[in-house]
Amino acid sequence: MGRTPCCDSKGIKKGPWAPEEDKLLVDYVQANGPGNWRMLPKLAGLNRCGKSCRLRWTNYLRPDIKRGPFTPEEHNSILHLHAIVGNKWSMIAAQLPGRTDNEIKNYWNTHMKKQLRQDALAVAVAGEGAAAAQLARAATASSCPAARHMAQWETARLEAEARLSLFSSSATTVTSATASSSSSTEHAAPDIFLRLWNSEVGDSFRGAAAVQQQGHGGPEACAAAAGVPAQQALPAELGGDDYSAASTYGTEAAADDDYQAFLDLAMEEFALLQGRLGAFSVFPQADVFADAPCSLFAPFE
DNA sequence: AAACAGCGCAACCGCCAAGGC
DNA sequence: GGCCTTGGCGGTTGCGCTGTT
Numbered sequence: 001m002g003r004t005p006c007c008d009s010k011g012i013k014k015g016p017w018a019p020e021e022d023k024l025l026v027d028y029v030q031a032n033g034p035g036n037w038r039m040l041p042k043l044a045g046l047n048r049c050g051k052s053c054r055l056r057w058t059n060y061l062r063p064d065i066k067r068g069p070f071t072p073e074e075h076n077s078i079l080h081l082h083a084i085v086g087n088k089w090s091m092i093a094a095q096l097p098g099r100t101d102n103e104i105k106n107y108w109n110t111h112m113k114k115q116l117r118q119d120a121l122a123v124a125v126a127g128e129g130a131a132a133a134q135l136a137r138a139a140t141a142s143s144c145p146a147a148r149h150m151a152q153w154e155t156a157r158l159e160a161e162a163r164l165s166l167f168s169s170s171a172t173t174v175t176s177a178t179a180s181s182s183s184s185t186e187h188a189a190p191d192i193f194l195r196l197w198n199s200e201v202g203d204s205f206r207g208a209a210a211v212q213q214q215g216h217g218g219p220e221a222c223a224a225a226a227g228v229p230a231q232q233a234l235p236a237e238l239g240g241d242d243y244s245a246a247s248t249y250g251t252e253a254a255a256d257d258d259y260q261a262f263l264d265l266a267m268e269e270f271a272l273l274q275g276r277l278g279a280f281s282v283f284p285q286a287d288v289f290a291d292a293p294c295s296l297f298a299p300f301e
Numbered sequence: 302a303a304a305c306a307g308c309g310c311a312a313c314c315g316c317c318a319a320g321g322c
Numbered sequence: 323g324g325c326c327t328t329g330g331c332g333g334t335t336g337c338g339c340t341g342t343t
Contacts, residue, residue, distance in 0.1 A: 016311075016337085038328070054329075055312065090331060102311080105332075110309055305343075313335075321327080 013047045017056055021046060025053055026061050059102045066098025070107055078104055079112065 013021075028044035034057060037050035046053060059065075070078070074096055081092040089101035089108075096104065 014313075036328085049313095051314095051329085052312075058330095059311075087332065101331075106310055109333095303343105306341085308340080309338095311335105311337090314333085315331105316333100317329105317331080319327105319329085322325090 011047065012049050012052075014049075014052070017060075021048065022056070022061060025057060029057055029061075055102075059100045062100075064098055065100065070099075074099065075112075078108065082108065082112075 017025075024044050024046050025040075028040065032043075034040075034054070037054040039050070040046075040053050041048045041050055044053070048056075077096060078092055081095055085091050087105075089105045092104050093099055093101040
């Protein structure tokens with residue numbers, strides 16, 4: 001399966017680039033421009049794959065690349081843009097002159113993602129989502145696939161809450177967003193994921209997770225594996241009181257399909273909302289982030 | 302001082318879309 | 323319309339550096 005490799009791997013050097021190789025590549029590109037990457041190694045006298053040359057050039061050797069730590073402005077820009085487009089690193093990079101998608105991706109994965117997750121956990125622990133937070137903490141520790149899956153879902157939801165809460169008006173607090181599971185009646189327009197999570201679609205997934213737990217030894221066994229009491233592993237508001245509700249699920253693949261359906265619906269509803277409300281900005285005001293409770297938004301203080 | 306763990310980043314891998322034939 | 327090539331992209335890996343025990 002798959003396509004033919006971009007180059008014959010026999011005898012092609014891999015790994016870190018030597019200064020001499022960098023010089024050959026820079027000299028060639030500066031003289032001829034970055035065309036035909038497949039032929040470039042041969043023409044430039046490099047024993048490298050064309051793809052490797054392109055990556056080296058675009059991520060490291062390009063003269064307009066900006067090196068050094070990210071500024072607060074860049075940090076916030078990444079945050080804003082990621083909230084809109086997700087992991088579209090090239091789109092984010094296009095808005096940050098001198099920064100490469102690879103660099104932004106690394107920055108996100110090593111700094112911001114970790115911070116965001118911690119913030120989400122902190123919010124959950126402070127609010128009524130303590131059980132979910134326990135699940136999230138158990139995500140890596142559990143040996144039960146269903147428990148891990150559920151925990152991953154909860155973690156993703158918490159991240160979404162932390163992120164989306166920032167789009168609410170400044171009067172809307174994170175606490176109210178976190179309390180969406182049962183009592184919220186009003187949400188800011190973009191608060192789609194939370195409403196979907198509490199909708200039939202969310203119910204459907206939670207039912208699926210419950211059945212999965214049965215399939216892997218029942219809720220008690222999986223809760224034990226996840227390190228949480230059975231009642232907390234699937235609290236009532238998360239559908240834990242109805243293990244028999246969903247009968248059509250039983251595999252992680254099915255749950256993944258559900259997750260995709262959940263996301264698809266979210267995007268559809270998002271598009272509908274935009275049409276209904278007219279084009280609205282998800283960043284109503286720039287200083288919203290200054291008031292955000294998450295440490296993410298005050299990383300340089 | 303040595304061993305170990307965690308982190309950051311450069312580079313690789315595999316998939317996908319666009320364009321040419 | 324189908325196949326092939328190429329470039330682009332996002333996810334993942336592996337290595338080196340740094341901090342901790």
